[in-house]
Amino acid sequence: MTKPLVPQSDSKKSVIKVLIVDDIPETRENLKKLLAFEADIEVVGTASTGREGLELAQELTPDIILMDINMPDMDGISATEAISKAVPQASVVMMSVQSESDYLRRAMLAGARDFLTKPISGEELYATVRSVYDRRPQIAVAPVVTDTGRPSGKLTVSAQHQAHVIVVYSPQGGAGKTTIATNVAASLMREGTRVLLMDCDLQFGDVGVFLNLQSPRNLVDLVHAVDDLDMDLVENVMVTHESGLRVLLGPARPEDAEEIQSAKVAQLVEKLRSAFDFIVIDLATKLDDLAIAMFDLAERIVLVINPTLPAVKNLRIILNLMDALQYPEIKEMLVINKVTAELERVKAAIPVAAIEGNLKRKAVAVVPMDERRVLAAINRGITVIAKDRNMSPAKELITLADTIRASVSPEEQAQPQGAEASKQQSRLGRLFGG
Numbered sequence: 001m002t003k004p005l006v007p008q009s010d011s012k013k014s015v016i017k018v019l020i021v022d023d024i025p026e027t028r029e030n031l032k033k034l035l036a037f038e039a040d041i042e043v044v045g046t047a048s049t050g051r052e053g054l055e056l057a058q059e060l061t062p063d064i065i066l067m068d069i070n071m072p073d074m075d076g077i078s079a080t081e082a083i084s085k086a087v088p089q090a091s092v093v094m095m096s097v098q099s100e101s102d103y104l105r106r107a108m109l110a111g112a113r114d115f116l117t118k119p120i121s122g123e124e125l126y127a128t129v130r131s132v133y134d135r136r137p138q139i140a141v142a143p144v145v146t147d148t149g150r151p152s153g154k155l156t157v158s159a160q161h162q163a164h165v166i167v168v169y170s171p172q173g174g175a176g177k178t179t180i181a182t183n184v185a186a187s188l189m190r191e192g193t194r195v196l197l198m199d200c201d202l203q204f205g206d207v208g209v210f211l212n213l214q215s216p217r218n219l220v221d222l223v224h225a226v227d228d229l230d231m232d233l234v235e236n237v238m239v240t241h242e243s244g245l246r247v248l249l250g251p252a253r254p255e256d257a258e259e260i261q262s263a264k265v266a267q268l269v270e271k272l273r274s275a276f277d278f279i280v281i282d283l284a285t286k287l288d289d290l291a292i293a294m295f296d297l298a299e300r301i302v303l304v305i306n307p308t309l310p311a312v313k314n315l316r317i318i319l320n321l322m323d324a325l326q327y328p329e330i331k332e333m334l335v336i337n338k339v340t341a342e343l344e345r346v347k348a349a350i351p352v353a354a355i356e357g358n359l360k361r362k363a364v365a366v367v368p369m370d371e372r373r374v375l376a377a378i379n380r381g382i383t384v385i386a387k388d389r390n391m392s393p394a395k396e397l398i399t400l401a402d403t404i405r406a407s408v409s410p411e412e413q414a415q416p417q418g419a420e421a422s423k424q425q426s427r428l429g430r431l432f433g434g
């Protein structure tokens, strides 16, 4: 392993500590030379494989890790995944000769914060290192601020707060549930409106990646303590996004999901209702007891699909199930995401009107496809609606949130159904004769 270049020092807090991981010695040297010109950046170590990178990251706790993708031993994506768990305070910048969105998406989902396409110029390198450092993960719970920038105060439980529970679901993987849940939640925020976004995709929740949030604590801690829930604990477990949105992250490891009972999650949501105005819940694709428990207690279920045949067919099944559960139609809100006129023209996507006709529902929102804007927001850990609010798809997402807000006026507000939901743990089994 390449030796650490300088010992870690607490006295150099204002200097950005960089670790370089690349199997090509000349690349490491070039990057080191480029960074040597900058007084506020210090290369604290170099490594030539992903595995060495991981070990050095643990030893040196750098602020930024410049990580090559293709390396022998352990590749950059696996190393990034391991580093995000072992050294969450370090931000990985992926370096690659390719810049295809699939590569970038995989790197991003592994926990990378930004990308540099080789060959890398000095200016690009300095700007990226500094901007990633400025947006480094908020490990500790940040002070709570509202979207107006004013502190919103401590979490208080009150009889006036009976949060509207909005569940976002799709029978289709990758339809845009997390994109819609994060943006709707952020858009529902107003001064004095308390919004909680809960990641209930228990195995592969992406909310933390989308919003660049990490925490050693998550939903599991609250589920364990739900019988005697203390709001100070809730406060400590939640993280606050820079927009002021409060977030309850999902389990850190997929295996943690196994021990979580859906009735306990329902109980938790029910308790949290007294501290918020809106609770937005991002679900996994799986139709299981947890999904049904969340549907039961939701006041609105946002059903997301893309304009494809299998998606429409599967949503039909979900709508039939919801009929069998005797949900009022108003509870179900159809959102068609990733709509492009171009694909419709070449008959590669089903037109919105045809989907609405088939499902006998009007879509409450039609969100255009814009890979660049959506991915750029995710890469920066911000919401799509934080930028270009008058442009698609931000404006459609904001309108969707407004439609949801308007539809849950106090007169319409359903009675809390959580206690009932927790008793209905085996409804799914009964519905399907299991």
Ligand SMILES: Nc1ncnc2c1ncn2[C@@H]1O[C@H](COP(=O)(O)OP(=O)(O)OP(=O)(O)O)[C@@H](O)[C@H]1O
Pocket: 105, 170, 172, 173, 174, 175, 176, 177, 178, 179, 180, 201, 206, 284, 285, 337, 338, 339, 367, 368, 369, 370, 371, 372, 374, 375, 378, 393
């Ligand atoms: N309107 C859109 N335009 C372009 N890309 C989009 C749009 N909505 C979502 N995406 C992209 O589609 C991918 C999947 O989105 P997202 O993770 O929100 O879906 P999901 O339904 O939560 O997926 P999963 O089933 O993995 O939980 C992401 O890469 C996101 O950037």
Ligand SMILES: [Mg+2]
Pocket: 177, 178, 179, 201, 205, 206, 282, 283
């Ligand atoms: Mg998701």
